[in-house]
Amino acid sequence: MSTATNASPNSRPDLRALFLGFSSVGLSGFGGVLPFARRMLVEERRWMTAEEFNAQLGLCQFLPGPNVVNLAVVVGKRYQGWAGAIVAPVGLLAGPLAIVLLLAMIYDAFGNLPVAQGILRGIAAVGCGLLFAMAWRMGAAIRDKRYFLPFTVMVVAAIAWLRWPMPVVMLAGLAASGAVAYWRLGKK
């Protein structure tokens, strides 16, 4: 649609635009807002191209932590330096944080009622199912399953069954499964 690639007023958002843009992302998603971040950045406001988005997302997904918060830091820094790197994630989190705290206060007031407990139990059951489904889908997307899925099984055994501390399990697991991945990459 647009032919202007760098002359567009949208191409360099100021702090206010960063805050509002990421606020809209934070408030629009349920169960993960990354797809909404992509839509806002690439399609609606055109702050970056799809290629730029994928390249920047790389490090955000490479590092641990909430990917979308990492992405807000990256986009904020890119357009407004350190101030942007603070304003963008704050914009992303402020709205949802206020809502969630409001819900927490309602919970504190009415959480003891059997009705509330029933509703939350029902949502927890569904949420649990959504997590199993997510794990299944991610597992199905893995290549070289016979080399890598054993690591999934080991993590489940260590964390869910043996209840070993996660930092140790993850560091040991990453060393082992990273070594296998390094070896498999050399075979291609």
Next chain:
Amino acid sequence: MIVVQLFLEFALLSFVAFGGATALLPEMHRVVVENHHWLNDATFTHLYAIAQAAPGPNVLVVTLIGWEVAGLAGALAATLAMCLPMSVLIYLLIDRWESFAGKRWQKAISLGVSPLAIGLIFSGATLIAQAAQFGWAAWAVVAATVVANLLTKLHPLWFIAAGALLGLSGLI
């Protein structure tokens, strides 16, 4: 000081949060319920449910836990602990990302992390089931959700609404 302790415990966890806050459920449960007895199983499950039903990034379950442990200061400390360490790191690293993106060791770590993240998410699901002490009816809902979610493209919000209704009816 509970708030400081909460901040330090969660900041440590943020370094292994591959798969986001969801992957941290088992470890947060260990810290908050088993080690420090700040919350009980029922409250922990309820907070997870509230986070599921609210809009916004998944990381907000951490905010809720912080709130129940130590009020507003706890909520902010827990959220900051989860976001700040990696935010600082990514701020410092992003300009150098191009120079190591695509290197063999970088790809190996990315490939190697995902089976571990899957294991963490699976463990998170079993943890919720255990903490909530699901009976057969709840397990039936879990199974139905898994099947329906894998076979249809229904928005997750429909599942949440259905779960709330079933729970309201007292069936679960």
